[in-house]
Amino acid sequence: MNNRKNTLTRRSFLESSAAMAAAVGTATKIRAAVGPSRTRLAIVGTGSRGIGMWGSPAVRDYSKQVEMVGLCDVNPKRVKVAERMIRSNMADMDGHLRTEGDGSSAAKGSEIPVFTDFDEMVNTVSPDRIIVTTMDSTHIHYVIRGMELGCDMICEKPFATDEEQSKALISACEKYDKNIAVTFNARYGTSATKIKELLNAGEIGELYSVDYAEYLDDDHGTSYFRRWHGIKENSGTLLVHKASHHFDQLNWWIGADPVEISAQGELRRYGRRGPFRHANCRLCSHKESCGHYWDITEHPHLVKLYVDCEGEDGYFRDGCVYRNAINIYDTTSVQVRYSNKVLVTYSLNAGVPLEGQTITLNGSKGRLEVRNYARQPWEAPARAEVRLMRNSESHSTLMPLARRQGSHGGSDSLIRDHVFIPDSPDPLKQRAGARAGIMSSIIGIAAYRSIEKGRPIKVAELIDVSRLRG
Ligand SMILES: NC(=O)c1ccc[n+]([C@@H]2O[C@H](COP(=O)([O-])OP(=O)(O)OC[C@H]3O[C@@H](n4cnc5c(N)ncnc54)[C@H](O)[C@@H]3O)[C@@H](O)[C@H]2O)c1
Incomplete structure (x- = not known):
């Protein structure tokens, strides 16, 4: 193509x-x-x-x-x-x-x-x-x-x-x-767009609940723990840095505001859980034995952009994934209740053997099941499909989703068009502003506060939603 x-x-x-x-x-x-x-x-x-x-x-x-x-x-x-x-x-x-x-x-x-x-x-x-x-x-x-x-x-x-x-x-x-x-x-991905279209068309009736499982594979998932993202004060944990994409999709699909969030989170694979550590990979004495050793010098563009600039800010782009300072979670589970009674169960796991998502949406008339696997070691090619099931029918309809070229499954070029060509058509309302920005990150923030405090957190404890326009 x-x-x-x-x-x-x-x-x-x-x-x-x-x-x-x-x-x-x-x-x-x-x-x-x-x-x-x-x-x-x-x-x-x-x-x-x-x-x-x-x-x-x-x-x-x-x-x-x-x-x-x-x-x-x-x-x-x-x-x-x-x-x-x-x-x-x-x-x-x-x-x-x-x-x-x-x-x-x-x-x-x-x-x-x-x-x-x-x-x-x-x-x-x-x-x-x-x-x-x-x-x-x-x-x-x-x-x-x-x-x-x-x-x-x-x-x-x-x-x-x-x-x-x-x-x-x-x-x-x-x-x-x-x-x-x-x-x-992430609103522009083929599965995200298809879900929005099917919900808008009323295919599963009134939405009751969503189960959303996000998987980051060993390559992608580990990369967050090498960089500044591994420190909560920089990224708000993966529940904010990464999951704000997914919480935004949920807010956009559900068409209501999150009200209460409870969460659990653990650090099981990286940081202080590691068997040994060093500041970064290049100078590490455990290169031979470390399963996460990564040689940045094989990537000339990254050497130019990060390694050659280390003298200015001391930032290692190939930081050790077992640094003691890492204080985010690699294993999480979140529950969200929405203002329209929709219930969401979300999980994010980093460092697993596949990359992608399974999402199910249950409604008054039926159910959508989405599998969107970008990389999976045991099955080729990668698959992305939506299955529509109706309570009243004995068969289901499988809708394979075309894989698009481009970064983030072609989504990046679509959003650039919306950003740089301001009045181009937007039938699914994919353009997002400050309200969507706040309402997505606040779910992740409430989730890590819930983990810290060991109790559910109401969005109203954190911000006054009535002051948000739109
Ligand atoms: N939407 C997506 O799919 C997606 C993908 C990747 C990154 N991002 C976002 O893009 C942003 C950048 O990510 P990245 O991967 O390029 O990170 P990066 O570390 O490669 O680049 C960040 C840059 O910001 C600079 N910087 C840091 N603090 C600064 C400050 N206070 N003032 C000015 N400059 C500062 C750093 O020196 C660095 O050059 C992040 O917010 C990340 O969440 C989004």
Whole structure:
């Protein structure tokens, strides 16, 4: 499949749909999406997501809509490397950082100004919109400061990592009338979209309950424990960092607010549970015996972006998964009660032999069963399917889901279209804003508070939902 050709065809269609909406004078106002005046775009946080998901594709694929005017990162070396990687088109068409080369090859176009100070960037290059792709716990600072300085904000999930951040964001949204997009690419997956369509069509009647099991395999699951994500104060645990995707899907499918959360969590595989430890893999004396040894030097782009920049911030991208400091959970179980009485049972397990999800939704008329396995060692190819069962019928309907090309199952390019072509059609309401950002992260926050306190937590104990618009 010619992925680039498909991407361009889809984008041309969306651009013309947006233009047509303006031409027929619909209520939807076309901003600078199509036409000569481009949105001035900046990025804060120029790690792999900032470059691969946003920076490189924005410059390569959306030059009609956006102009990249500035890049900012606390690491002065990394932001310079990122600038070259973005202009060298280091993200492949799937949105992953290319693994060959290190970005020092021919960079195209004019240099993008780089900064280590956010205010200086905003005051110097006057962006209209800023993408926040820093470490999770630091999103809030830039979202609020960016709005204060007059910018619209695009924030990677999670929107907040604790209840104090959530409250501060609610207050800031009341104070500043700026546009906020929270980038929940998981709403764009084939199974997530199919579930939404089937629920909207009333195929299983009124929804009563959902069982959602998330599995992170040894490769993917372990990667969180190597990096800053392993520290609760940075990521809010995987229940916020990772599961906020799934809690957002649930909120979107269920169409109601979470009310009460109870959870259990354990650290069984990593951190202090390990047999030995070191600061990072490269210098470790247990390389031969460690099942999680990972050689970052086999990845030239990661060496350039992280190893060569270690001197500036001391951050090891190949950190030891058995570090004593790791204080998040690899094994979790969560229960959520919603305002419309829907009951959810959710679990997340990291370091298991398959990658993907099983999701079942039970309603008044029937049931949906979803298997979405990206990688599984015993069965090929990977499978993604939805089975619809009705109480009144003796047969079920199996709907295989096509596997799409691209990062996160093709979801990343779809959400970029929605973010960069603002008035393109959105029939399933996949675009998400501050309310969705808060309501997804608050489930994860309530879950880890429940684990800490050993009791159920009401959302109302943490935030005042009535203050959230939308
Ligand atoms: N939606 C998705 O599927 C998805 C996938 C990956 C990452 N993400 C999100 O993207 C964000 C970045 O992830 P990543 O994998 O690129 O991480 P990363 O560690 O590779 O990059 C983060 C960058 O932010 C910089 N940074 C950290 N604190 C900062 C601060 N206070 N001010 C300015 N810069 C700061 C770091 O120096 C680094 O360059 C995270 O919030 C993560 O949750 C989302």
